Amino acid sequence: MADNVFLILQDNEDARPIIEAIEKDNQDASIDYQPGMVRIESPGRLVVNRDSVSEFKGQDWDVMELQLNLVSLSGNIDEDDDYFALSWSS
Amino acid sequence: MAAKKKLNMRKRYEVLTRGMGWDTTYQPMDKVFPYDKFEGIKIKDWSGWEDPFRLTVDAYWKYQAEKEKKLYAIIDSFAQNNAHLNVSDARYVNALKLFIQGVTPLEYGAHRHYAHLGRHFRGEGTRVACQMQSIDELRHCQTQLHTLSHYNKHFNGLHDPFHQHDRVWYLSVPKSYFEDAMTAGPFEFITSVSFSFEYVLTNLLFVPFMSGAAYNGDMATVTFGFSAQSDEARHMTLGLEIIKFMVEQHEDNLPIIQGYIDKHFWRAYRLLALISAMQDYMLPNTPMSWGEAWQVYYVENMGALFNDLSRYGLRMPKYSDVATAESEHLSHQTWSDLYNFTHAAAFHTWVPDDKKMDWLSEKYPNTFDKYYRPRYLQWREMEKAGERHYFKGLPQLCQTCQIPMFFTEVMSDPMKVSRRVSMYKGDRYHTCSDGCKDVFENEPEKFIQAWLPVHQIFQGNCGGAELSDVLNYYHLNDGEDNMEYVGSPDHKRWQEWKGEDKQDEAAAG
Numbered sequence: 001m002a003d004n005v006f007l008i009l010q011d012n013e014d015a016r017p018i019i020e021a022i023e024k025d026n027q028d029a030s031i032d033y034q035p036g037m038v039r040i041e042s043p044g045r046l047v048v049n050r051d052s053v054s055e056f057k058g059q060d061w062d063v064m065e066l067q068l069n070l071v072s073l074s075g076n077i078d079e080d081d082d083y084f085a086l087s088w089s090s
Numbered sequence: 091m092a093a094k095k096k097l098n099m100r101k102r103y104e105v106l107t108r109g110m111g112w113d114t115t116y117q118p119m120d121k122v123f124p125y126d127k128f129e130g131i132k133i134k135d136w137s138g139w140e141d142p143f144r145l146t147v148d149a150y151w152k153y154q155a156e157k158e159k160k161l162y163a164i165i166d167s168f169a170q171n172n173a174h175l176n177v178s179d180a181r182y183v184n185a186l187k188l189f190i191q192g193v194t195p196l197e198y199g200a201h202r203h204y205a206h207l208g209r210h211f212r213g214e215g216t217r218v219a220c221q222m223q224s225i226d227e228l229r230h231c232q233t234q235l236h237t238l239s240h241y242n243k244h245f246n247g248l249h250d251p252f253h254q255h256d257r258v259w260y261l262s263v264p265k266s267y268f269e270d271a272m273t274a275g276p277f278e279f280i281t282s283v284s285f286s287f288e289y290v291l292t293n294l295l296f297v298p299f300m301s302g303a304a305y306n307g308d309m310a311t312v313t314f315g316f317s318a319q320s321d322e323a324r325h326m327t328l329g330l331e332i333i334k335f336m337v338e339q340h341e342d343n344l345p346i347i348q349g350y351i352d353k354h355f356w357r358a359y360r361l362l363a364l365i366s367a368m369q370d371y372m373l374p375n376t377p378m379s380w381g382e383a384w385q386v387y388y389v390e391n392m393g394a395l396f397n398d399l400s401r402y403g404l405r406m407p408k409y410s411d412v413a414t415a416e417s418e419h420l421s422h423q424t425w426s427d428l429y430n431f432t433h434a435a436a437f438h439t440w441v442p443d444d445k446k447m448d449w450l451s452e453k454y455p456n457t458f459d460k461y462y463r464p465r466y467l468q469w470r471e472m473e474k475a476g477e478r479h480y481f482k483g484l485p486q487l488c489q490t491c492q493i494p495m496f497f498t499e500v501m502s503d504p505m506k507v508s509r510r511v512s513m514y515k516g517d518r519y520h521t522c523s524d525g526c527k528d529v530f531e532n533e534p535e536k537f538i539q540a541w542l543p544v545h546q547i548f549q550g551n552c553g554g555a556e557l558s559d560v561l562n563y564y565h566l567n568d569g570e571d572n573m574e575y576v577g578s579p580d581h582k583r584w585q586e587w588k589g590e591d592k593q594d595e596a597a598a599g
Contacts, residue, residue, distance in 0.1 A: 003394030010316050035304035035377065036312050067143070067153050070323040071316055072293060074391050076398065077142060077327055080099045088398045 002044030005075030021052035111214030132340035136213030137554035142327035180584035257541035282354035284329030298369035355407035356525035370421035437576035489527035
């Protein structure tokens with residue numbers, strides 16, 4: 001079984017389309033709502049796709065905007081114009 | 091006609107930012123960068139550095155400015171609406187006192203030292219990352235002071251954090267941890283702070299304070315906390331990146347880095363003892379126990395991290411097993427110590443009520459009722475009899491972590507004090523654990539110079555021979571900042587604001 005990566009976002013309106021995009025693109029992700037923040041865990045890998053977020057948001061979204069809502073994360077980061085991904089190699 | 095191919099983010103960043111550094115010709119490089127070789131860390135090629143977040147300065151300003159606007163609007167609103175009245179109980183505010191005294195000065199120290207690294211690392215990509223972190227840390231110091239300044243108007247113990255950080259006994263714990271790193275080389279510092287503190291253990295600092303704030307109605311601290319955490323994600327990534335970079339550059343670096351990881355994991359873990367007590371005892375509503383947080387954020391998460399890093403030859407920090415065994419005892423032992431010495435502390439303590447003790451029983455089924463409840467029941471009786479317990483002497487401190495020696499041999503006999511002894515140049519030194527003993531014995535010349543608060547008091551360097559002299563030296567207002575919570579000025583004011591004093595009068599009359 002793969003180790004979990006996680007992403008924690010602030011629980012606000014900006015983060016909502018991001019969370020919806022993650023749910024859509026990561027079948028094995030589990031979402032846990034805690035006070036003020038949302039913790040998203042996924043075995044081995046988690047990806048945030050720019051196109052998915054933009055679609056849910058109804059506006060163009062830049063991957064770098066993730067920084068405004070990021071609380072914590074765990075995993076090796078791979079970032080490009082179209083996605084932000086976390087993974088463990090093991 | 092073929093469309094022009096666009097460079098991807100990584101390539102674009104490389105093209106824009108690389109080549110900004112150069113090798114000096116008018117002075118030798120080793121003279122321009124005098125600090126980055128003495129540790130024995132070998133870097134073959136600084137351009138192998140991968141920027142974690144690929145921020146240019148304009149993007150940095152843009153995102154930071156947006157965070158600031160949102161944060162300060164909430165701080166203003168909090169102050170205008172006297173929202174400190176919405177916290178669950180004034181006991182909660184003692185967590186904020188510990189924060190402003192213990193953590194905020196470290197943010198300032200980090201600001202200074204990342205500026206130093208931003209000058210002294212040979213690679214320009216690494217320097218830029220450190221410069222941005224330096225500004226982030228100053229931001230954290232400032233936003234904490236601004237947020238907590240409102241509490242300072244209405245509660246005691248928040249009025250002189252920097253002065254107290256440099257002198258008060260429990261604050262020498264975070265202070266000595268940070269100064270240990272600041273007086274080390276750049277690679278040790280960045281392993282200590284960026285990796286051990288801001289990656290491995292960050293969630294064990296952040297979750298207790300910020301979730302604690304959220305569960306106890308402290309909107310201002312929640313907001314400041316989340317705003318700072320978005321910077322921390324960048325810091326965490328820097329920490330992980332530097333570890334990978336160092337071990338990839340040369341195989342000789344591996345044992346040095348593992349040594350730094352072992353040392354600073356243990357030192358930062360010892361510092362977190364204060365946080366464990368805050369989490370389990372200072373928060374009227376506690377989202378998660380220290381034991382639970384340790385299981386999730388260390389055992390599981392860091393298990394995953396070190397599994398990943400094992401491909402480089404790195405392993406979990408030494409004494410991880412001791413820390414895990416201690417997780418069922420740490421908060422109780424630490425709170426008991428703080429309870430004993432609260433006459434000399436700039437925050438209040440109290441015996442937990444039945445509701446809290448039942449919660450602690452549930453969270454610590456193997457240890458709380460057996461070892462710690464009897465102690466609290468005893469202290470409750472003493473309080474009822476008008477003899478609230480304060481320890482009348484001064485404790486022995488560990489030479490390394492500077493915490494009073496109250497830790498016990500949790501792996502074999504939790505009722506036995508854990509004590510280690512080392513001889514150096516004819517003198518005897520005491521440490522609290524194998525972890526601290528190893529740190530001492532690896533660098534005895536450094537640690538024999540520790541400014542231990544108890545020794546300094548006895549030597550007469552802290553104002554004088556009486557407790558009142560020492561409290562003056564601490565800028566601690568006797569009868570206001572210190573002592574038992576029940577009956578304190580904070581408690582009385584809280585009762586007035588909530589009308590609880592009138593209810594008591596009505597009930598009595």
